Amino acid sequence: MEVDEMATARTYGDPCAAARALDLLGERWALMIVRELLFGPKRYSDLQAGLPGASPTVLSQRLRDLEAGGVIQRRRMGAPIRAWVYELTRWGHELEPILVRLGRWGSRAPMTQAAGTLGADSLMLAVKSHLDPARLGDLDATFRMELGEDVFTLRVAAGELTIQRGEPPQWDAEVRADTAVLKALVIDGASVAEFGDRVEIGGDGDAFQRLLEALATG
Structure with a gap:
């Protein structure tokens, strides 16, 4: 596993608002987790299925980081599901238009040969x-x-x-x-x-x- 994937609590140490946002979202897989939660809560196993390239260790760490940063929260759903799920906080949901615009920008980027199927x-x-x-x-x-x-x-x-x-x-x-x-x-x-x-x-x-x-x- 790459060393930088295991690093946590890293910061740019820059008071710029963009830098502070990247302190929360700049780690690999962080924004991908936000994407998976944009349209509703998911169980951990659902996140694993949607992000097969993320190891369990890295996925768990990113979830902890995003929860600590106030971007996501974990709660227990009642019947009939009765399971713990992750969901975006109200502040986390404000990332939706940013991801939409990022998707528009990224649609012009070249597709890599290793690109998988869209979920x-x-x-x-x-x-x-x-x-x-x-x-x-x-x-x-x-x-x-x-x-x-x-x-x-x-x-x-x-x-x-x-x-x-x-x-x-x-x-x-x-x-x-x-x-x-x-x-x-x-x-x-x-x-x-x-x-x-x-x-x-x-x-x-x-x-x-x-x-x-x-x-x-x-």
Whole structure:
């Protein structure tokens, strides 16, 4: 294991606000943990699954650092889950627009050969990063997005999109697909018709098409 991955409590010793932010978030995997928690709480095992490149030792240390810094918190969920989960604090949630903008900036960076497949949370961030709100028009709709075992609620209203992990109480359109298909639709600009039964759309398919058309691909 790299020595710098084990270092903790490092600081730039610089009073600049950007430097103080990097004291909290500059360690490897820190922002990736924030990405995994943007749309709702997760158990430790879920974080491990979403960040397979992080060793258990490093992941545990980053979680402790982020909790100590007030970015995340740990709490016990009640029935029916009855498990300890990690979630962003209110202050931690303020990082969402920063990660969205970082995703837009990073979309122009070259893809490395070692790059793996995009996970469900990465794709939800990609939806927000690629979205051009001006293209939403008067769309007002709730979407149930099912990606394997992951379910998200996407809500569009007043030219804004919010995303949350979990089942919506009601929805206008339901979309079932695998992550490769959604990546092609969101990032590559592919059309639904290209994938046949690999993508299932129930309810208001026109609303989902309008959402896709509001994504700035390429």
